[in-house]
Amino acid sequence: MIFVIGITLLLPQVQAQPTVSIIMEKTTYSYCEKLFYIIEVSKVTGDPAIIHISDESGKGSSAIPIEISELQNPIPSLIPFEAEIFPLGKYFIDVQYSGAETTAEFELMESDSICIPELIKPIMANWLSGNISDGFLLDAFQKYVDAKLVDIPFEINEDNVYDVKVPEWVKNIGYWWLEGAISDDSFSNAMNNLLERDIIGFPAKMENGI
Numbered sequence: 001m002i003f004v005i006g007i008t009l010l011l012p013q014v015q016a017q018p019t020v021s022i023i024m025e026k027t028t029y030s031y032c033e034k035l036f037y038i039i040e041v042s043k044v045t046g047d048p049a050i051i052h053i054s055d056e057s058g059k060g061s062s063a064i065p066i067e068i069s070e071l072q073n074p075i076p077s078l079i080p081f082e083a084e085i086f087p088l089g090k091y092f093i094d095v096q097y098s099g100a101e102t103t104a105e106f107e108l109m110e111s112d113s114i115c116i117p118e119l120i121k122p123i124m125a126n127w128l129s130g131n132i133s134d135g136f137l138l139d140a141f142q143k144y145v146d147a148k149l150v151d152i153p154f155e156i157n158e159d160n161v162y163d164v165k166v167p168e169w170v171k172n173i174g175y176w177w178l179e180g181a182i183s184d185d186s187f188s189n190a191m192n193n194l195l196e197r198d199i200i201g202f203p204a205k206m207e208n209g210i
Contacts, residue, residue: 018043020097022104023072030111031086032184035077037104041068041097049073049097056089068097079118081108114146116184124174135161138200141191149188153195154202166200 023038039049049068054060066075086108093104120140127137135156142152156164177187194200 016042018045018098018100020049020095020100020102022093022095022102024104024106027106029081029106029108030113031083031108032080032111032113032115034080035106037075037093039066039068039073039075039095039097041071041073041100043098044068044071045098047098049095051075052094054092054094055087056091060092080115082115082117084117114149116149116188117144120144121178124178128171128174128178133162133164134166134200135164137166138164149184150191151195160202163202164200165203170194170200 019042021040023040025036025038029035041049045068047068048065051064051066052060052062053064066073088108088110090105090107093106095102123132123137123140126132127134138152139156139161141150142156173182173187173190176182177184182190191200
């Protein structure tokens with residue numbers, strides 16, 4: 001009996017392979033919403049989870065390594081779905097972790113939602129820092145933001161781009177939007193109100209609007 005026990009103690013311990021699963025916040029999204037899900041594992045091994053997100057055609061992202069430090073790891077997207085980047089349809093989230101694999105899916109559906117493109121954020125940051133003029137900020141809005149959100153009631157061109165003026169205090173609204181303190185809709189409503197009242201525009205009109 002002692003001999004058998006000794007042999008048993010010398011045998012290598014069989015380690016169970018970790019498991020991984022994806023907990024979806026929801027399975028249908030629309031434009032302007034942000035993807036959110038949780039990667040749940042049975043054990044923290046020190047390995048990262050490797051994520052691939054692809055659409056129905058098989059076109060997808062490159063490998064995205066995610067640190068796994070807890071049994072449940074929230075994965076919030078920093079970028080909302082935009083029509084120019086994400087076509088409608090089904091998407092698949094593939095996760096590999098320490099030899100285990102799992103897949104979840106969600107669907108991007110048609111909606112009337114319109115959001116401000118992400119490319120506006122670095123332009124806004126440059127304007128807030130004083131690196132670009134008021135006119136160049138409004139020009140970017142006119143070119144890249146749907147007029148249903150922000151309607152610039154005048155044409156901006158190379159002859160008048162430096163004549164456009166935005167009061168300094170309006171930068172507070174820009175900071176709030178950039179930091180996520182106000183939504184795209186709230187920011188757009190504020191901008192449209194200022195444009196309609198000629199508080200943003202050309203100096204002669206602004207004097208009448210203030």
